[in-house]
Amino acid sequence: MSGHESGINERQRQSRFERSNDVVVMKFGGTSVEDAAAIRRLIAIVQSRLGAQPVVVVSALAKVTDQLLEAGAAAATGHLGAALAAVRSIYVRHEELADALIDGSAYSALDGELRGEFRALEALLHDLEESRQFDLKSQDHLLGFGECFSSKLVTEALCQAGVNAAHVDARTCIVTDARHGQASPVWDVTEQRVQDTVGPLLQRGQVPVLGGFIASSFDGIPTTLGRGGSDYSAAIVGAALCAARIEIWTDVDGIMTTDPKICSDARVIRKMSFDEAAELAHFGAKVLHPGTLAPAMREKIPVYVLNSKRPEGEGTEIVGRARTGNVVSAITARKNVATVEIGPASGIDSERLRAVYAVFDRHSCSVDEMTMSLGRISLLVGSTAALPVIAAELRDVAEVRWENHKALVCLVGENIRRQPDVASRVFAAVSDMDVRVVCQGTSDRTISFLVEESRIEESVRRLHAVFFPQSEPARDWGGLSSAFCQAG
Numbered sequence: 205m206s207g208h209e210s211g212i213n214e215r216q217r218q219s220r221f222e223r224s225n226d227v228v229v230m231k232f233g234g235t236s237v238e239d240a241a242a243i244r245r246l247i248a249i250v251q252s253r254l255g256a257q258p259v260v261v262v263s264a265l266a267k268v269t270d271q272l273l274e275a276g277a278a279a280a281t282g283h284l285g286a287a288l289a290a291v292r293s294i295y296v297r298h299e300e301l302a303d304a305l306i307d308g309s310a311y312s313a314l315d316g317e318l319r320g321e322f323r324a325l326e327a328l329l330h331d332l333e334e335s336r337q338f339d340l341k342s343q344d345h346l347l348g349f350g351e352c353f354s355s356k357l358v359t360e361a362l363c364q365a366g367v368n369a370a371h372v373d374a375r376t377c378i379v380t381d382a383r384h385g386q387a388s389p390v391w392d393v394t395e396q397r398v399q400d401t402v403g404p405l406l407q408r409g410q411v412p413v414l415g416g417f418i419a420s421s422f423d424g425i426p427t428t429l430g431r432g433g434s435d436y437s438a439a440i441v442g443a444a445l446c447a448a449r450i451e452i453w454t455d456v457d458g459i460m461t462t463d464p465k466i467c468s469d470a471r472v473i474r475k476m477s478f479d480e481a482a483e484l485a486h487f488g489a490k491v492l493h494p495g496t497l498a499p500a501m502r503e504k505i506p507v508y509v510l511n512s513k514r515p516e517g518e519g520t521e522i523v524g525r526a527r528t529g530n531v532v533s534a535i536t537a538r539k540n541v542a543t544v545e546i547g548p549a550s551g552i553d554s555e556r557l558r559a560v561y562a563v564f565d566r567h568s569c570s571v572d573e574m575t576m577s578l579g580r581i582s583l584l585v586g587s588t589a590a591l592p593v594i595a596a597e598l599r600d601v602a603e604v605r606w607e608n609h610k611a612l613v614c615l616v617g618e619n620i621r622r623q624p625d626v627a628s629r630v631f632a633a634v635s636d637m638d639v640r641v642v643c644q645g646t647s648d649r650t651i652s653f654l655v656e657e658s659r660i661e662e663s664v665r666r667l668h669a670v671f672f673p674q675s676e677p678a679r680d681w682g683g684l685s686s687a688f689c690q691a692g
């Protein structure tokens with residue numbers, strides 16, 4: 205952000221949203237709104253925060269985004285019947301929830317709204333069938349329906365429970381660039397619109413409810429913030445309102461030493477730094493969208509990751525500075541990485557290098573790591589779909605070859621790279637695997653390496669066993685690997 209922009213923000217903040225205010229942004233993920241029991245838990249959690257000024261951000265009901273994606277793909281390949289049947293079942297699911305949670309005229313009004321939205325969704329599927337095109341722009345339009353439905357449903361369910369909730373269409377206040385599928389907020393406009401839209405509701409004592417993930421470009425075309433983007437929405441709204449805290453309510457007890465779906469003995473990390481959590485998210489820990497920490501960090505807003513099924517738990521607190529020292533805090537991994545080789549040896553100068561980068565950038569193909577030797581460029585890229593098109597575009601500049609199905613395994617911890625024996629312990633643990641590239645990252649906080657995608661879970665399990673042996677206490681984990689400290 206430029207100095208000019210931060211000057212504007214500071215004035216706005218002082219005049220309208222003092223840091224001392226009590227806003228708490230509460231984001232509930234798909235499993236936290238998956239059925240009537242989950243929505244009742246959400247209501248109880250929101251009611252427990254009414255002493256503050258809660259703002260609620262909700263994801264689509266669990267699995268709905270994937271189902272919409274499949275329906276769109278089906279329609280665009282001529283299987284309109286299957287697509288319509290899929291959205292019909294999504295509609296029925298919402299209807300049943302509305303029926304279970306909401307009575308009388310409120311139910312009828314919501315039902316009318318949902319029916320209207322579903323007619324628009326069906327019309328979109330017809331268009332896709334006709335055009336046989338399902339590009340990122342129409343994907344954003346289609347996927348946004350999931351958060352639209354869930355946010356309206358949750359608003360009415362809160363009202364039914366006596367909470368003075370008000371629905372806010374996030375697409376009217378989160379304004380992004382037009383990078384469909386992975387849009388970024390235009391900060392000043394978004395900040396102003398969130399303040400103008402959500403601020404008055406808070407002043408009237410209402411509880412604003414927004415769909416996460418969804419936004420729109422300057423010209424009002426629907427965009428999304430990328431898969432898992434509701435976390436990011438919560439952070440954007442929190443930063444715009446100078447919230448006192450941002451709470452990410454999910455289906456695990458907090459950020460853990462690794463994905464508990466891979467290692468059942470993963471432990472909760474009680475406190476981490478923004479930087480560590482951001483690295484973890486960047487390297488694939490699904491629990492947080494990678495964009496989430498930047499707005500919170502910028503405004504110094506603590507982020508809490510909490511379990512909506514066990515709201516009494518302490519969760520993980522993410523703050524500016526957590527306990528430092530030579531530690532391994534967590535292990536994560538990201539799939540769908542490819543190694544790319546660009547040659548020939550004599551042809552790459554700085555101008556060509558810029559051209560090469562521009563092509564990767566234009567196709568939203570994020571480059572994780574780059575090395576250059578004897579005019580050959582080696583890249584690690586984090587999305588592989590666009591590689592054939594990129595190779596075709598660069599045909600006249602250089603030959604592009606790649607290998608898919610790799611995964612980056614990453615260890616995160618403050619000062620991890622300053623520990624002389626972390627790397628040797630890591631490589632001893634995976635010495636029989638085909639470890640290709642070792643990345644030291646741009647900070648002292650990560651060590652990562654590349655393995656075949658098929659070995660991802662095994663390598664994570666082995667490393668977890670080394671750095672978080674089972675004899676350690678199962679909870680109250682402070683992010684400090686004592687096993688590592690003793691050995692180090």
Ligand code: ADP
Pocket residue numbers: 232233234235236263432453454455456458459460461462463464465488489490491492534536
């Ligand atoms: P939500 O729908 O609430 O956004 P997600 O499925 O996006 O939830 O994220 C929660 C999931 O993230 C957990 O169920 C867990 O499997 C996964 N996960 C991956 N890495 C971690 C980690 N280090 N700590 C906790 N959860 C993790």
Ligand code: ASP
Pocket residue numbers: 233234263264269270350416417430431432433434435
């Ligand atoms: N519903 C969206 C997704 O599944 C966004 C989110 O859940 O955060 O990716």
Ligand code: MG
Pocket residue numbers: 233432435490491492493
């Ligand atoms: Mg998520």
